[in-house]
Amino acid sequence: MTETAVAILAKAPVPGTVRTPLIPLVGADGAATLYERCTNHAIETALEANIGPVELWCRPSMLNSFFAEMARAHPITLRVQGNGDLGMRLFRTYEALLSGHPQAIVMGSNCPALLPVHLRMMAEALSDGYDAAFVPMDDGRCAAGGLRKVSEEVFKDLSWMPGTVIEALTARLEEVGWRWLELPSLWDLDQPGGFARLAADPLLTHLADRVFPIAPSRRHGDGTRPASGP
Amino acid sequence: MSTETLTPIAIFAKVPRPGTVKTRLIPELGSEKATRLYERCTVHTVKTAMEANVGPVELWCTPTILHPFFDGIGRSLHPVLRTQGNGNLGVRMWRTLEALLIGHRQALLIGSDCPSLTAEDIRSAALALSAGNDAVFVPTEDGGYALIGIRAVEPTLFEDIPWTTDRVMETTRERMRDLDWTWKELPVRWDVDRPEDFRRLEADPILSHLCDRISRRTSGPRLRAVS
Numbered sequence: 001m002t003e004t005a006v007a008i009l010a011k012a013p014v015p016g017t018v019r020t021p022l023i024p025l026v027g028a029d030g031a032a033t034l035y036e037r038c039t040n041h042a043i044e045t046a047l048e049a050n051i052g053p054v055e056l057w058c059r060p061s062m063l064n065s066f067f068a069e070m071a072r073a074h075p076i077t078l079r080v081q082g083n084g085d086l087g088m089r090l091f092r093t094y095e096a097l098l099s100g101h102p103q104a105i106v107m108g109s110n111c112p113a114l115l116p117v118h119l120r121m122m123a124e125a126l127s128d129g130y131d132a133a134f135v136p137m138d139d140g141r142c143a144a145g146g147l148r149k150v151s152e153e154v155f156k157d158l159s160w161m162p163g164t165v166i167e168a169l170t171a172r173l174e175e176v177g178w179r180w181l182e183l184p185s186l187w188d189l190d191q192p193g194g195f196a197r198l199a200a201d202p203l204l205t206h207l208a209d210r211v212f213p214i215a216p217s218r219r220h221g222d223g224t225r226p227a228s229g230p
Numbered sequence: 231m232s233t234e235t236l237t238p239i240a241i242f243a244k245v246p247r248p249g250t251v252k253t254r255l256i257p258e259l260g261s262e263k264a265t266r267l268y269e270r271c272t273v274h275t276v277k278t279a280m281e282a283n284v285g286p287v288e289l290w291c292t293p294t295i296l297h298p299f300f301d302g303i304g305r306s307l308h309p310v311l312r313t314q315g316n317g318n319l320g321v322r323m324w325r326t327l328e329a330l331l332i333g334h335r336q337a338l339l340i341g342s343d344c345p346s347l348t349a350e351d352i353r354s355a356a357l358a359l360s361a362g363n364d365a366v367f368v369p370t371e372d373g374g375y376a377l378i379g380i381r382a383v384e385p386t387l388f389e390d391i392p393w394t395t396d397r398v399m400e401t402t403r404e405r406m407r408d409l410d411w412t413w414k415e416l417p418v419r420w421d422v423d424r425p426e427d428f429r430r431l432e433a434d435p436i437l438s439h440l441c442d443r444i445s446r447r448t449s450g451p452r453l454r455a456v457s
Contacts, residue, residue: 003333053333055310061301062311068296071313077288078295078311080304096308100236100286 003052004123004146005101007093008042009081009108010056011035012064019110021190030211035109036066037207038189042109043074049119052101057081057093087155094150103127107144111135112204113186114143121183122146131178136166136185143186145169151176236285237356237379238330239338242314242322243272243289245297258425263444269299270440271422272342276307279340282352290314290326320388328383336360336381344368344376345437346419354416355379364411367399371420374398384409 011018019031019038026034039056046054054074058067059081071078082092090106097104103126105119118135125133126148134145140163153176159168166182173180188194199208244251252264259267279287287307291300292314304311312329314322323339330337336359340347351368358366359379365387368377373396380387386405391398406413422431432441 058304061298062304063296063298063301071295078304079308080301080311082305082308092308099280099283100238100310 001051001123002102002127004103004105004119004126005052005055005097006046006049006119007055007057007079007097007104007106008039008046009059009089009093009106010039010067011059012061013039013066019190022195025195025213026211027214030214033211034189034195034207038112039066039109040070040073041112041204041207042107042114043070043076045114045116046105046107046119047074047076049116049123051105051120051123053077055079055097057106059089086160087158090145091150091152091155094147098147098150103146103148105144105146110190111137111143111186111188112198112207113188113201118183118186119144122181125181129179130181132173132180133183134166134169134180135183137188137191138185139163139188139191140167141165141188142169143188154178235360236334237336237338237359238285238288238334239279239282239340239352240288240290240312240326240330241272241275241279241309241340241342242326243291243300243342244268245291245293246272246299252422254424255422255428258428259444267422267428267440267444268342271345272299273303273307274345274437274440275340275342275347276303276309278345278347278349279352280307280309281349282356283349284338284353284356285334286310288312288330290322292322319393320391323378324383324385324388327378327380331381331383336379338366338377338379340377341421343421343423344370344419345422345431345440346434347376351377351416351419358414358416362412363414364409365406365413366416367402367413368416369399369418371418372396372423373400374421375402376419376421377416384411 013032013036015028015032018035022031054076056070056076057079062078062080067078081089093106094104105122122133126146132147135143137143142165154172187197189198198204246265246269248261248265251268255264288310290312295311295313300311315325327337327339338355347368355366355377359381364381366379367375369375387402391401431437
């Protein structure tokens with residue numbers, strides 16, 4: 001199979017800035033812990049897929065002990081994301097990956113349900129001649145996307161609002177005349193009930209280990225409901 | 231484009247700590263300006279390698295990648311960032327090329343002291359390897375080389391080489407004759423190491439921008455230019 005480079009987009013896990021939808025539920029530190037574990041899990045998933053080199057793309061800087069720890073613990077390399085909105089950062093990431101590899105997948109870390117086999121299916125689709133392949137999330141955002149060529153047209157001023165990303169993306173792909181494969185959508189951690197689902201999943205519950213929902217009285221009044229199973 | 235036709239490039243770079251880089255220029259420029267010059271040469275080299283567009287560009291850093299300078303290059307140019315690890319220069323070069331050759335048929339390694347190395351040199355080097363040469367070099371005027379490209383790692387090319395002398399290229403040629411290797415040497419380039427190299431850089435129409443605001447240290451009263 002054609003080599004496929006995999007980039008995992010990651011932010012420095014500063015409490016209060018990551019996994020923010022979960023902060024009312026598990027607190028800023030708990031959310032940061034979840035973020036670190038999910039990033040580690042995403043790296044393990046990408047390595048297990050065994051389709052090509054795995055890179056951790058860091059933001060706003062790679063000068064963070066968590067990134068150094070990941071680079072020590074796994075056979076991965078680090079790169080630094082550029083400035084700009086998500087669309088431009090994605091475009092630059094694909095551009096850099098595709099200058100060194102025939103096809104590339106970019107993924108986040110908010111979808112622990114993403115399996116190595118999903119990445120393998122995307123890589124195979126690209127080898128088979130699809131220009132793009134992606135795994136949507138239930139809220140309409142994208143868990144992972146693969147390309148074998150890149151164009152600024154696809155990413156420029158794309159809408160990143162939940163519920164509209166996949167729609168906007170496929171509209172763009174149609175405009176540029178690319179063939180794409182869309183895999184079934186997956187649940188993600190930031191959606192309501194996501195944390196409970198993580199904790200209840202026998203294969204993923206270790207990611208929630210010792211991260212506890214904080215008492216309702218201590219929660220911020222933003223309407224987040226106590227986690228309940230699916 | 232399949233992976234096999236790509237030629238990855240590693241660039242060796244040091245953490246730009248004043249007093250440890252471009253040391254032979256310190257008497258002329260002072261350690262701060264020598265460091266600025268080192269940084270510019272490194273950025274220039276990364277840009278040149280990307281412009282060559284022959285494969286992934288990796289910045290191999292020592293002693294660590296955790297430095298704002300590498301972070302800044304990473305943010306603007308997106309090279310892969312890797313740590314060189316321990317060992318003398320030969321061991322580190324050997325290990326780097328070995329890593330690049332996993333999954334690739336050929337690989338290049340360049341230093342960051344040689345801004346006269348061009349993107350065209352890098353493309354020619356990749357082509358020389360694709361054409362079947364076992365190795366390719368860009369020799370430098372001081373008896374070293376600014377670029378090495380190989381298709382297989384052979385320890386004798388990196389062990390017991392007198393790295394800090396003018397016999398690096400010659401010793402390497404002897405080793406390749408012993409190995410019965412074929413190799414190609416591209417046009418000779420020049421490193422920026424000594425004060426006379428800096429003056430040459432200042433006078434170079436294409437590269438003089440690397441010297442902007444890094445003037446030589448003058449004795450006597452300084453003139454302040456009003457711009």
